[in-house]
Amino acid sequence: MILPKGKEFTPAQLTEVTAIVGEFGCRIQPIIGALRSIYAIVGDERHELMINRLEGLDYIDRVDRIQSPFKLMDVRSDLASHKIRLGGATLGEQLFVIAGQCTIDPKNPNYFYETAAAVKEAGADALRGGVWKPRTNPYSFQGDDKSLEILMEASRRTGLPVDAEVMDEHQLRLALDAGVHTIQVGARNALNYSLLQQIGRAIAGRDTAVLLKRSLHMGPIAEFISAAEYIVSFGNPNVILCPRGTSPAPDGYRNHPDECIVPLLKERTWAPVVVDPSHSVGRASYVPAAALAAVAYGADGLCLECHIAPSHGIGDDPKQAVTPTALKDLLVKARALRRLVRGG
Ligand code: PEP
Numbered sequence: 001m002i003l004p005k006g007k008e009f010t011p012a013q014l015t016e017v018t019a020i021v022g023e024f025g026c027r028i029q030p031i032i033g034a035l036r037s038i039y040a041i042v043g044d045e046r047h048e049l050m051i052n053r054l055e056g057l058d059y060i061d062r063v064d065r066i067q068s069p070f071k072l073m074d075v076r077s078d079l080a081s082h083k084i085r086l087g088g089a090t091l092g093e094q095l096f097v098i099a100g101q102c103t104i105d106p107k108n109p110n111y112f113y114e115t116a117a118a119v120k121e122a123g124a125d126a127l128r129g130g131v132w133k134p135r136t137n138p139y140s141f142q143g144d145d146k147s148l149e150i151l152m153e154a155s156r157r158t159g160l161p162v163d164a165e166v167m168d169e170h171q172l173r174l175a176l177d178a179g180v181h182t183i184q185v186g187a188r189n190a191l192n193y194s195l196l197q198q199i200g201r202a203i204a205g206r207d208t209a210v211l212l213k214r215s216l217h218m219g220p221i222a223e224f225i226s227a228a229e230y231i232v233s234f235g236n237p238n239v240i241l242c243p244r245g246t247s248p249a250p251d252g253y254r255n256h257p258d259e260c261i262v263p264l265l266k267e268r269t270w271a272p273v274v275v276d277p278s279h280s281v282g283r284a285s286y287v288p289a290a291a292l293a294a295v296a297y298g299a300d301g302l303c304l305e306c307h308i309a310p311s312h313g314i315g316d317d318p319k320q321a322v323t324p325t326a327l328k329d330l331l332v333k334a335r336a337l338r339r340l341v342r343g344g
């Protein structure tokens with residue numbers, strides 16, 4: 001990882017550095033940050049001669065070598081000071097709340113518009129809405145391209161940034177062209193490395209963020225962080241980690257709640273952690289306790305399913321969406337708890 005003395009390399013400097021690492025079979029991936037840029041050496045960066053030649057250049061501050069399987073996401077990485085901004089908020093500064101329907105019903109767009117206005121009023125910072133849905137049952141509603149327009153209209157009406165899951169390159173393209181602010185990678189695709197690479201490539205050079213869910217069966221913490229590294233290695237460091245429960249579940253819950261991994265993630269990576277208690281417990285009545293537990297464990301934010309009229313919802317909404325009134329009450333408590341445990 002190369003740190004320039006200035007904010008970023010000039011084109012001539014980048015050409016010179018690229019030529020040097022190229023001699024050792026490596027390439028340079030610029031990671032353009034708001035405050036400064038860093039340049040990842042992709043390939044085997046242990047060549048002593050290569051490091052010496054780079055450090056000899058007067059426009060280079062230093063070359064860091066982090067022995068980690070996820071050198072960009074590592075808590076010791078120079079990216080650790082990177083801040084993700086969404087809408088008016090900076091992740092890590094206040095509790096960041098994404099809320100909205102599991103699934104947008106293209107036949108009833110008004111439910112989504114009303115949900116959007118209500119989650120904003122309840123204090124959410126971003127709006128979620130499922131356009132395309134990964135359904136266990138192939139005969140269940142799979143989503144609809146038309147819902148993308150409803151999502152973006154709700155964003156315009158509320159001024160909130162929006163989050164939607166994509167499962168393939170076609171959906172990714174549509175979502176980016178429409179201006180979706182946060183691309184969600186769902187639990188089922190969290191280890192789909194070619195999708196992670198496609199997303200990384202597509203969002204490079206844009207402000208777009210990614211909400212990376214934890215896989216249903218994801219084991220070691222390193223596996224989760226490495227999935228994020230796949231995306232960030234293409235140059236956009238805006239990846240948010242989202243534990244959402246794993247399988248198998250205790251009887252009565254949808255998944256095994258895993259908000260307890262927040263401190264483990266924080267020890268190893270700088271990425272903000274936004275916990276999804278809705279898919280974790282899978283029942284609206286259990287969501288507030290799981291959400292508060294996530295805050296107590298140090299989560300930077302919450303991703304919650306909320307519907308203006310859950311019984312009229314589709315997808316997960318009838319079971320696990322909280323009402324806007326419950327959301328508002330929960331967010332008052334969550335923010336108070338955060339002040340108590342983190343002082344801000
Ligand atoms: C969702 O967010 O509605 C969803 C399907 O999430 P997950 O991928 O965590 O199951």
Ligand code: MN
Pocket residue numbers: 102103279305315316
């Ligand atoms: Mn859902």
